[in-house]
Amino acid sequence: MTRVARHAAMGFLMVAWACALASSAGFAQGWHHISNVQHVERLKDAVQLTAGAAKVRITAFRDGIFRVRLAPNGNFAKDYSWAVVESPAPPTVKVEENANEVRITAGDVTVSAQKSPLLINFSDRAGNALLADEPSLPMAWDGPQVQVWKKMPEDENYYALGDKAGPMHRRNRAFTNWNTDAFGWQESSDPLYKTIPFFIGLRKGVAYGVFFDNTYRSSFDFGKEGRNYFSFGAEGGELNYYFLAGPEPRKIVEQYTAMTGRSPLPPLWSLGYQQCRYSYYPESRAREIVKTFREKKIPADVIYLDIDYQQDYAPFTINRRYFPTFEKMISDFRAQGFHTILITDLHIKKDPNHDYAPYDSGIKDDVFVKNPDGSIFVGKVWPGDSVFPDFTLTRVREWWGSLYKEFVSMGVAGFWNDMNEPSVFFRADQTMPLDTVHRLDDGTTIDHRAAHNIYGMENARATYEGLRKLQDGERPFVLTRAAYSGAQRYAATWTGDNSGTWNHLKMSTPTLMSMGISGMPLVGDDMGGFSGSPPAELLTRWFEVGALNPIYRDHTAKGTADQEPWVHGPQQEAIRKHYIEVRYRLLPYLYTAIEEASRTGIPLMRPLFLEYPQATEFYGDDRDFLFGRDLFVAPVTTEMVDPEDISLPPGDWYDFWTGAKHPHSEKLQLRPRLDEMPLYVRAGAIVPMQPVVQYTGETPDGPLQLRVYPGEDCSGSLYEDDGHTFAYEKGEILRIRYSCAASSSSVTISSSVERNAYKPWWNSTALTVYGAAAAPKEVRVGERVISDWRFDSQAHDVTFTVPDTLRNWSAHLQY
Known part of the structure; x- marks a missing residue:
C-alpha cells in the first residue's frame, strides 16, 4: 500500500x-451515565460501590444468581418484589479489589466491577465472559427512567419475554412491556397482554438469564438501536436485575421459577378438552353443546360461559331470562362429567341502590381504585360505568375472593379472569389514567405507572386465594389474560384474542413455547382463532397441534361460525375426535410432565434448545417442539401442499404412528395427509398411556399401557394422585420409575415403585416394546416364561401384559 x-x-x-x-x-x-467508582464498601454477601452521588449494590442472591441494584441519588428504594418469592441463600462470597476493579466470586460465577467507568461483567469459573456492560454506555438514568446496555455477541440468541408475537428468537427486534388489551394482534403487534421482563441468552450451548424486576413500562432492545449491544430499562422504578448463570437453558428456567414461584399442580380435569365461545346462551344452547359431546362420544371435560350469562354484563350476577335453571344446569353438567368455568371480569358495575352486592359491599368496605383527588375512578367497560378493585391491598383481595362463594356453592369448577390488563373502553390508552392511586398494605400508595403491569396478576391472585378458602380442599383453576412475572403461582393463561388464520396457527407454537420458558407452563391459545371463522382444514390442523398443547381450549367470538369439533362434516369431525382421543390416551404421560413442571418449572411444551442446547440448528425453529422430554412434534401449520421437511433432534426417534425408527441424520420430507401430524418418540423413552375415556373422571376400561422404545438413556416415569385435591402435598401419591436395557439380542424392562401411597385405577400393565426386528425367542416376566405375547411384523413390536404391577417388576425379551 x-x-x-x-x-x-x-x-x-x-x-x-x-x-x-x-x-x-x-x-x-x-442520559446521566454512572461515573467512576470512588468508594467500595463490603457488605454481607454484597459489595456496594459509590460513584458520585450514585450507589450500585451487587449481591450474591443464591448459587449462580447475582443481583444488581442502582440508586442514582444514593438511597435505595424499599426492597419489595411482587414477583420474587424465594428467600436469598447466598453461597460463600469472596471479594478481591485492586486499583482497576472489584471482583466478587460466589460459587462458579465471578462478577467483575470495573472502576473507571463503572462497568459490570459476569464470567464463569474459567473466565469466559457470560454477560458484560457495553463499555461506551455504562448504566444510566434520566429523571425517573433507568437503562442498562450490554454487549451483544454476533452469534448470541435471545428468548423468552413471555407472550411476544412473531418468532421466538428476539434478536434484531425491540419490545415494550405494558399489559395491553390487544384485540386482533398480529405478528408485529407489541405490547401484548403480559409483562414478563425475563430473557435467556444462548450461545454455543451456554446460556444465562436476566430478570429485570421492575413493574413500570419497560423496554428490551436486542440490537435494533445498535448492532453490537442490547439494552433494557424502564420509565420509572429501580434498575434492579438478577443475573442467572445457568449454564444450561434448563437450569436457567429452574432458577427463574424457583425465584418467582412455580405453577401449582392443576386439577386433572383442566388438562382435558375445553369448549368455549363468546357466548353459549341461552341455557338451552349450552345444554345442547354438552349433550352433543356425549352423544357423539367426543371426549371433553370443560364448558365455558362468557359474559352473556350475566345480568347486563355485571360480574357475579346471573341473567335468569337466559339461564332460568342455572344451578340445576351446573349440577347436570357435573353429572355428565363436565366442569363449568365462568368468566368473572374484574370491573364491577357502578350500580348503586339496586342491591348489587359487589358494588354495595365494595363501597362500604372502600375497596375501589381512586383518582388523585380521592374520588373513585370510574371507567366504561362491558357493563357501562364501572369501578375497579384495588388489588394491591390484601384486604381487597380477600373481599374479591369472597365474591365467589355463591358460584362455588353451586358447583362451578373454575373461573376466567379476562380484561384485567386492566382494559378500559373509550380511552386512547385503553386503561386507567396513569395518576390513579393504588394503596399498599403499609399505608403508602403508588400510581398506575407502577401498578398497571401487576394489576392482572393480583386479580388472579385474589381469585386463586379466595378459591383456596372456599373450595374445601379442591384445587382451583383460574385462567388469566394479563400477567406479570410470578402469575404462574395463581393461574393458567392463554394468548388472548388471536385470529382464525394460518398465520396465527403458525405463530401459536413459538408464543406458547416462549410463555413456557418464561415460567408459565399452563398455556394455550384460542384454537381456531377468536376473530374470524377458520376454513375446515385450518380448524382441523389446529385441533391436531392443540392436542399437544398444555391447555386444549377451542374458543371464538360473537358473529363467527360454529367451531365445535363436529362442524364441517363427518370427515373433519372424525379427525378432530381422533386427536382429542390421542390426548386422553396420553393423559398419564401428560400429567406426569405437568407434575414435573410444578416441581422444577420445566414446561410441558418445550423448544428444542431446552433439551438439546448444543444443537444450534434448532435455535431458530419456531414450528417444532417437544411435548415433555420424549415426544417431538412437527405440526402442519401451512395450507401449502409442498412437502414438509423435518429434521429430527439428536439421537434416534420412532414414528409414534407406525413404530418405524429413524436416526437423527435422516432428513425426512413428508406430505402429511389431513389426518396426519408428524409425531416422533425419543429412542430410550418409556411412555405411559391409558385407554380412551369420555372425561378425566371416568375410569379407563383396561390396564395401564406402557410403550417402550429401546435406545440410549432408556427411562420413563409415572406420577398419579387423586387429580383434584391437595392430598398430594401430604405424600398421597404414586410414583414409579421405569428403565430398560437393550442389546442386539435382548431387551430388559424394569419398574421401581418409589412411592405407593395412592391406589390408581389399574393393577396390571400392558406393554408394547418397539424396535423388534423379529419375534422374540423368549419372553419372561420376572423368572416366569410367558407365552401369551404377540409380535407384529409390520409395526416391529411385541405386546404382552404384566399382572400385579403396583410393585417392583421386570420383564426380559430374548431375540
Whole structure:
C-alpha cells in the first residue's frame, strides 16, 4: 500500500471511529451515565460501590444468581418484589479489589466491577465472559427512567419475554412491556397482554438469564438501536436485575421459577378438552353443546360461559331470562362429567341502590381504585360505568375472593379472569389514567405507572386465594389474560384474542413455547382463532397441534361460525375426535410432565434448545417442539401442499404412528395427509398411556399401557394422585420409575415403585416394546416364561401384559 493510500485509509478509519462515538453519544443523549467508582464498601454477601452521588449494590442472591441494584441519588428504594418469592441463600462470597476493579466470586460465577467507568461483567469459573456492560454506555438514568446496555455477541440468541408475537428468537427486534388489551394482534403487534421482563441468552450451548424486576413500562432492545449491544430499562422504578448463570437453558428456567414461584399442580380435569365461545346462551344452547359431546362420544371435560350469562354484563350476577335453571344446569353438567368455568371480569358495575352486592359491599368496605383527588375512578367497560378493585391491598383481595362463594356453592369448577390488563373502553390508552392511586398494605400508595403491569396478576391472585378458602380442599383453576412475572403461582393463561388464520396457527407454537420458558407452563391459545371463522382444514390442523398443547381450549367470538369439533362434516369431525382421543390416551404421560413442571418449572411444551442446547440448528425453529422430554412434534401449520421437511433432534426417534425408527441424520420430507401430524418418540423413552375415556373422571376400561422404545438413556416415569385435591402435598401419591436395557439380542424392562401411597385405577400393565426386528425367542416376566405375547411384523413390536404391577417388576425379551 502506498503512503498516500495508507494515509487515506487511516483517515477513513478515524472518521468511521468518530462517527461510531458520535452515534453512541447520540443514543445516550440525555442520559446521566454512572461515573467512576470512588468508594467500595463490603457488605454481607454484597459489595456496594459509590460513584458520585450514585450507589450500585451487587449481591450474591443464591448459587449462580447475582443481583444488581442502582440508586442514582444514593438511597435505595424499599426492597419489595411482587414477583420474587424465594428467600436469598447466598453461597460463600469472596471479594478481591485492586486499583482497576472489584471482583466478587460466589460459587462458579465471578462478577467483575470495573472502576473507571463503572462497568459490570459476569464470567464463569474459567473466565469466559457470560454477560458484560457495553463499555461506551455504562448504566444510566434520566429523571425517573433507568437503562442498562450490554454487549451483544454476533452469534448470541435471545428468548423468552413471555407472550411476544412473531418468532421466538428476539434478536434484531425491540419490545415494550405494558399489559395491553390487544384485540386482533398480529405478528408485529407489541405490547401484548403480559409483562414478563425475563430473557435467556444462548450461545454455543451456554446460556444465562436476566430478570429485570421492575413493574413500570419497560423496554428490551436486542440490537435494533445498535448492532453490537442490547439494552433494557424502564420509565420509572429501580434498575434492579438478577443475573442467572445457568449454564444450561434448563437450569436457567429452574432458577427463574424457583425465584418467582412455580405453577401449582392443576386439577386433572383442566388438562382435558375445553369448549368455549363468546357466548353459549341461552341455557338451552349450552345444554345442547354438552349433550352433543356425549352423544357423539367426543371426549371433553370443560364448558365455558362468557359474559352473556350475566345480568347486563355485571360480574357475579346471573341473567335468569337466559339461564332460568342455572344451578340445576351446573349440577347436570357435573353429572355428565363436565366442569363449568365462568368468566368473572374484574370491573364491577357502578350500580348503586339496586342491591348489587359487589358494588354495595365494595363501597362500604372502600375497596375501589381512586383518582388523585380521592374520588373513585370510574371507567366504561362491558357493563357501562364501572369501578375497579384495588388489588394491591390484601384486604381487597380477600373481599374479591369472597365474591365467589355463591358460584362455588353451586358447583362451578373454575373461573376466567379476562380484561384485567386492566382494559378500559373509550380511552386512547385503553386503561386507567396513569395518576390513579393504588394503596399498599403499609399505608403508602403508588400510581398506575407502577401498578398497571401487576394489576392482572393480583386479580388472579385474589381469585386463586379466595378459591383456596372456599373450595374445601379442591384445587382451583383460574385462567388469566394479563400477567406479570410470578402469575404462574395463581393461574393458567392463554394468548388472548388471536385470529382464525394460518398465520396465527403458525405463530401459536413459538408464543406458547416462549410463555413456557418464561415460567408459565399452563398455556394455550384460542384454537381456531377468536376473530374470524377458520376454513375446515385450518380448524382441523389446529385441533391436531392443540392436542399437544398444555391447555386444549377451542374458543371464538360473537358473529363467527360454529367451531365445535363436529362442524364441517363427518370427515373433519372424525379427525378432530381422533386427536382429542390421542390426548386422553396420553393423559398419564401428560400429567406426569405437568407434575414435573410444578416441581422444577420445566414446561410441558418445550423448544428444542431446552433439551438439546448444543444443537444450534434448532435455535431458530419456531414450528417444532417437544411435548415433555420424549415426544417431538412437527405440526402442519401451512395450507401449502409442498412437502414438509423435518429434521429430527439428536439421537434416534420412532414414528409414534407406525413404530418405524429413524436416526437423527435422516432428513425426512413428508406430505402429511389431513389426518396426519408428524409425531416422533425419543429412542430410550418409556411412555405411559391409558385407554380412551369420555372425561378425566371416568375410569379407563383396561390396564395401564406402557410403550417402550429401546435406545440410549432408556427411562420413563409415572406420577398419579387423586387429580383434584391437595392430598398430594401430604405424600398421597404414586410414583414409579421405569428403565430398560437393550442389546442386539435382548431387551430388559424394569419398574421401581418409589412411592405407593395412592391406589390408581389399574393393577396390571400392558406393554408394547418397539424396535423388534423379529419375534422374540423368549419372553419372561420376572423368572416366569410367558407365552401369551404377540409380535407384529409390520409395526416391529411385541405386546404382552404384566399382572400385579403396583410393585417392583421386570420383564426380559430374548431375540
